[in-house]
Amino acid sequence: MTSTAVEYYLSAFTQQKGKFIAPWFSDQRRAALDSFQQNGFPALRQENWKYTDVRSITKRNFILTEKGNGSVPKNQINSIRFNELDCHELIFINGHFSSKNSRIGNLPDGVILESLVIACDIHPDMLQKHLGNNANYTIGAFTALNTAFLHDGAMVYIPDDTVLEKPICIFYLSTETKHSFITHPRNLLILGRNAQATVIESYIGIENADYFTNSVTEAVIRAGAKLEHYKIQQESEQSYHIGNFMAQQEKDSRLESHSVSLGGKLVRNDITSNLAQPGASVTLNGLYMARHRQHVDNHTLINHLEPHTKSEEYYRGVLDDHARGVFNGKVIVHENAQKTDAQQSNANLLLSDNAEADTKPELEIYADDVKCSHGATVGQLDKQMLFYLRSRAIEEDKARSLLTYAFAEDVINRIKFVPIRKRLEDLVIGRLPDAALIREFAA
Amino acid sequence: MLEIKNLYVRVEGKEILRGLDLKVNAGEVHAIMGPNGSGKSTLANVLAGRSDYEITNGSITYQEKDLTEMSPEIRACEGIFLAFQYPVEIPGVNNIYMLKAALNAIRTYQGKSKLDAIEFLNLVREKLKLVRMKEDLLNRSVNEGFSGGEKKRNEIFQMAVLEPRLAILDETDSGLDIDALKIVAEGVNSLRSRDRAIILVTHYQRLLNYIVPDQVHVLSEGRIVKSGHRELALKLEEKGYEWVKQEADAA
Ligand SMILES: Nc1ncnc2c1ncn2[C@@H]1O[C@H](COP(=O)(O)OP(=O)(O)OP(=O)(O)O)[C@@H](O)[C@H]1O
Numbered sequence: 131m132t133s134t135a136v137e138y139y140l141s142a143f144t145q146q147k148g149k150f151i152a153p154w155f156s157d158q159r160r161a162a163l164d165s166f167q168q169n170g171f172p173a174l175r176q177e178n179w180k181y182t183d184v185r186s187i188t189k190r191n192f193i194l195t196e197k198g199n200g201s202v203p204k205n206q207i208n209s210i211r212f213n214e215l216d217c218h219e220l221i222f223i224n225g226h227f228s229s230k231n232s233r234i235g236n237l238p239d240g241v242i243l244e245s246l247v248i249a250c251d252i253h254p255d256m257l258q259k260h261l262g263n264n265a266n267y268t269i270g271a272f273t274a275l276n277t278a279f280l281h282d283g284a285m286v287y288i289p290d291d292t293v294l295e296k297p298i299c300i301f302y303l304s305t306e307t308k309h310s311f312i313t314h315p316r317n318l319l320i321l322g323r324n325a326q327a328t329v330i331e332s333y334i335g336i337e338n339a340d341y342f343t344n345s346v347t348e349a350v351i352r353a354g355a356k357l358e359h360y361k362i363q364q365e366s367e368q369s370y371h372i373g374n375f376m377a378q379q380e381k382d383s384r385l386e387s388h389s390v391s392l393g394g395k396l397v398r399n400d401i402t403s404n405l406a407q408p409g410a411s412v413t414l415n416g417l418y419m420a421r422h423r424q425h426v427d428n429h430t431l432i433n434h435l436e437p438h439t440k441s442e443e444y445y446r447g448v449l450d451d452h453a454r455g456v457f458n459g460k461v462i463v464h465e466n467a468q469k470t471d472a473q474q475s476n477a478n479l480l481l482s483d484n485a486e487a488d489t490k491p492e493l494e495i496y497a498d499d500v501k502c503s504h505g506a507t508v509g510q511l512d513k514q515m516l517f518y519l520r521s522r523a524i525e526e527d528k529a530r531s532l533l534t535y536a537f538a539e540d541v542i543n544r545i546k547f548v549p550i551r552k553r554l555e556d557l558v559i560g561r562l563p564d565a566a567l568i569r570e571f572a573a
Numbered sequence: 574m575l576e577i578k579n580l581y582v583r584v585e586g587k588e589i590l591r592g593l594d595l596k597v598n599a600g601e602v603h604a605i606m607g608p609n610g611s612g613k614s615t616l617a618n619v620l621a622g623r624s625d626y627e628i629t630n631g632s633i634t635y636q637e638k639d640l641t642e643m644s645p646e647i648r649a650c651e652g653i654f655l656a657f658q659y660p661v662e663i664p665g666v667n668n669i670y671m672l673k674a675a676l677n678a679i680r681t682y683q684g685k686s687k688l689d690a691i692e693f694l695n696l697v698r699e700k701l702k703l704v705r706m707k708e709d710l711l712n713r714s715v716n717e718g719f720s721g722g723e724k725k726r727n728e729i730f731q732m733a734v735l736e737p738r739l740a741i742l743d744e745t746d747s748g749l750d751i752d753a754l755k756i757v758a759e760g761v762n763s764l765r766s767r768d769r770a771i772i773l774v775t776h777y778q779r780l781l782n783y784i785v786p787d788q789v790h791v792l793s794e795g796r797i798v799k800s801g802h803r804e805l806a807l808k809l810e811e812k813g814y815e816w817v818k819q820e821a822d823a824a
């Protein structure tokens with residue numbers, strides 16, 4: 131029996147207009163829908179979704195947007211850009227590529243940087259070869275829906291031995307519209323052998339915008355390549371955000387993932403890295419801040435599939451008011467993966483008695499010669515530190531803000547790329563009371 | 574300047590201070606000695622405003638005001654400074670910015686203008702020289718990874734910059750080498766003036782060779798059981814505390 135929520139999406143599928151291109155994709159699209167129909171939405175009884183109830187999403191009838199829906203004043207667009215950063219910019223408004231606002235500069239030979247819709251016209255082979263390879267619809271309902279309703283997103287291809295100096299910024303801007311809507315951004319990142327690139331995905335919602343972002347990013351990082359990936363989630367506080375990031379890593383490749391999650395009413399971030407060949411390494415660095423009644427869930431999965439692979443993970447959460455944070459970090463060291471080095475830590479700071487954090491490191495180790503460690507904490511601001519600062523004439527609220535920022539800063543400080551670190555610093559500080567004072571400290 | 578009457582303080586349900594009386598006038602230096610666990614740090618923390626120390630009886634008057642009504646930050650603004658026995662490490666909070674925020678908060682409260690970056694830097698340079706502290710400690714997180722002696726020196730440095738009216742030094746001399754001890758003494762002596770007062774909690778009379786106190790008190794089991802002059806400290810060093818306790822019990 132299919133639930134009404136599932137029915138809603140099935141019927142939306144048959145009615146969807148102007149859908150994404152390419153006949154070669156229709157089989158995958160159909161299969162994704164079938165898979166979704168069979169499995170439905172995740173329920174709380176599923177281990178992976180134990181703490182996050184998606185019924186608040188599934189009971190809503192979000193509509194698909196059409197191109198041109200939601201106009202945005204120029205100054206609003208300019209305010210979301212990284213003005214201090216010389217980068218290539220792709221801007222999507224309510225899920226659709228806005229070529230007039232995007233700015234793609236000169237690219238090295240062979241580099242492809244396009245919206246998926248355009249890439250489909252000019253590089254169909256490339257797309258056909260990779261799209262859906264790693265982010266398979268069988269992973270779960272939301273990836274299946276993203277595949278079935280795929281409309282646009284970004285395609286990044288960096289050929290072998292090519293270093294893209296300027297970062298790529300992909301903005302997904304959601305605006306206030308008459309009907310609450312859903313978007314399914316889909317990004318495909320392919321880095322050839324020894325290629326290097328920095329990609330920033332930024333999800334931003336205009337205040338009061340009511341929508342659901344269901345994004346999927348798949349990355350292939352070939353031998354010796356390095357991807358620096360940022361996800362900055364600043365959705366509106368009414369919105370829903372479910373984002374999947376999947377990376378396939380070959381020999382000696384490197385992924386640095388930085389995720390900062392600030393917005394959204396209900397948020398789920400999934401990151402999976404498959405360390406599929408020897409020497410591959412990954413760092414997952416993340417900060418989530420939630421307040422009011424925000425709910426933010428981070429699930430990460432690192433598969434150590436081959437020997438001499440390395441993973442490091444640092445996640446921190448700051449939870450205020452009635453907010454709830456979830457962290458689940460799973461590391462699987464497969465039988466073959468001797469000499470694995472895996473470290474993980476998660477720390478949560480509760481700023482209110484009503485805030486809640488659930489943290490669960492999960493280590494599954496099937497090899498014997500490995501180095502693994504993990505640690506998880508949930509705590510409040512340190513009373514002695516507070517007293518020390520107050521005894522130095524710093525007001526209680528300010529002392530609390532300072533200590534909160536100091537806690538969050540540990541994640542921000544792992545970002546080596548200065549313009550982005552500054553930007554994120556600013557965003558995080560902006561979330562705290564006494565921003566001016568903290569800015570002085572951070573300077 | 575400070576008058577404590579019949580003070581009772583409870584920590585975690587346990588009575589630590591039990592009827593403590595102490596009067597400190599402006600311009601004076603008082604030394605407080607006493608056995609481990611007698612309540613010296615408790616007294617120091619209560620004066621600085623630690624809230625988990627519950628005052629169950631008695632009064633504390635500071636400059637004609639009820640001190641117990643004030644938050645720790647207001648006390649600091651009113652000129653109280655505690656050099657902690659165990660200064661806490663605060664990762665991620667920059668030492669010198671904290672001090673600048675502290676100084677400007679106090680100045681603002683006292684109706685003075687804030688110091689700008691250059692004025693502040695000049696002041697810092699001057700005081701660094703006074704306490705002979707390494708400049709690189711300034712830009713580290715508060716006390717993080719500081720050696721025991723460096724932490725104490727940092728407290729004295731802060732004191733020198735903030736120029737409190739009532740400074741309470743809780744065993745600032747413990748764990749210091751002889752040179753550092755002299756520096757602490759110089760720091761304290763340079764602060765001495767007619768309108769300031771200093772309370773020194775110490776176990777060693779050697780500090781009192783450098784800072785000559787007006788009065789020496791013995792705190793035992795939550796009360797001041799004996800007060801005297803410098804000679805008392807010498808006698809305590811020689812004979813220990815047992816005789817004071819016996820005297821007190823007999824009384
Ligand atoms: N937070 C606390 N919880 C429980 N007991 C406490 C607490 N703080 C202090 N005490 C107790 O109060 C008593 C007095 O402690 P305090 O630190 O004031 O002693 P002190 O005189 O400073 O000793 P020392 O010379 O060793 O520094 C001790 O028995 C101590 O264990």
Ligand SMILES: [Mg+2]
Nearest residue numbers: 613614615658
């Ligand atoms: Mg003590």
